[in-house]
Amino acid sequence: xxxxxxxxxxxxxxxxxxxxxxxxxxxxxxxxxxxxxxxxxxxxxxxxxxxxxxxxxxxxxxxxxxxxxxxxxxxxxxxxxxxxxxxxxxxxxxxxxxxxxxxxxxxxxxxxxxxxxxxxxxxxxxxxxxxxxxxxxxxxxxxxxxxxxxxxxxxxxxxxxxxxxxxxxxxxxxxxxxxxxxxxxxxxxxxxxxxxxxxxxxxx
Numbered sequence: 001x002x003x004x005x006x007x008x009x010x011x012x013x014x015x016x017x018x019x020x021x022x023x024x025x026x027x028x029x030x031x032x033x034x035x036x037x038x039x040x041x042x043x044x045x046x047x048x049x050x051x052x053x054x055x056x057x058x059x060x061x062x063x064x065x066x067x068x069x070x071x072x073x074x075x076x077x078x079x080x081x082x083x084x085x086x087x088x089x090x091x092x093x094x095x096x097x098x099x100x101x102x103x104x105x106x107x108x109x110x111x112x113x114x115x116x117x118x119x120x121x122x123x124x125x126x127x128x129x130x131x132x133x134x135x136x137x138x139x140x141x142x143x144x145x146x147x148x149x150x151x152x153x154x155x156x157x158x159x160x161x162x163x164x165x166x167x168x169x170x171x172x173x174x175x176x177x178x179x180x181x182x183x184x185x186x187x188x189x190x191x192x193x194x195x196x197x198x199x200x201x202x203x204x
Contacts, residue, residue, distance in 0.1 A: 026142055026165040027120065027133065028057050030095070032071075032109045032149050036158040039101055041071060041082070043109065043164075045094040053121070060130065061118035063166075064094075069111030069139070074152060075102045106150040109164065112138040117171055132171035139164050 030046040046052070048062025071082040080100065087098035119130045141147045147164055150156040 024136055024144075024167045024169045026140065026144055027059060027135075027168045028142075028163050028165050029059055029063055029113070029139075030057070030164045031161050032107065032147060032164055033159065033161045034104060034107065034149060034156045036156075039099055041073070041087075041098045041100055041104075041107060043069070043071065043087075043096045043098070045091075047118070048094070050091065050094055051121075055122060058120040058122050059118050060121050061115065062094075063113045063115070063118060065096075065139075066112045066114055069109070071098060072108045072110070073100055073102075073104050074106045074150075076105050103155045104150060105155060106148060106152040107156065109139055109147045109149075109162075113166060118168070133168040134171050136167040136169060138166065140167060141165060 028046070030044045030050075033042045033044060034040075035042065043065065044050075045063065045065065046057035047059040051057065051060050065084065067084065069084055073080045073082060082098045082100070084096050087096040089096055113135060116135045118133055118135065120133055121130055139147055141162065142165055144165075144167055147162055149160055149162040
């Protein structure tokens with residue numbers, strides 16, 4: 001009987017462990033670059049139509065930078081807030097070139113993207129290797145923090161670049177993991193089964 005209870009408890013802990021192991025990842029979607037010779041920041045989109053089959057930028061679904069994308073540029077005395085509307089698109093609305101006349105010390109890119117479910121080609125083999133991922137938040141750096149180019153003290157170097165990411169998790173990753181209410185129901189059922197067998201054993 002104790003073995004049955006122990007196995008049941010271990011089973012519930014295994015399910016909880018599976019649930020906790022489903023964590024988010026940062027997925028590269030492009031980059032932010034400063035070209036000092038052209039006095040231009042570029043927000044480059046490497047998804048969908050710009051996807052080149054390179055696993056370094058694996059999103060095959062066309063992602064769009066939503067209208068709330070903002071580039072905050074600091075020059076040591078003030079901050080200029082730029083959006084897509086302040087620039088030009090070299091590839092039909094996927095990426096943006098945003099001019100800045102001055103010496104930038106730091107630039108911070110924020111905003112959200114759409115759609116919220118995308119396909120990734122993680123092994124570079126095309127349709128056979130695609131997996132679906134749900135986007136959980138806006139534009140970030142590799143560690144999930146705000147995407148910042150430059151240190152705010154020294155001028156951003158010519159062709160300075162920071163890769164843009166979004167946080168995402170595999171779609172349906174928790175489909176086989178019961179909700180807490182289901183786990184409670186499972187535990188109650190196991191407990192009832194144990195009690196029933198115990199009563200039957202006493203009667204015998």
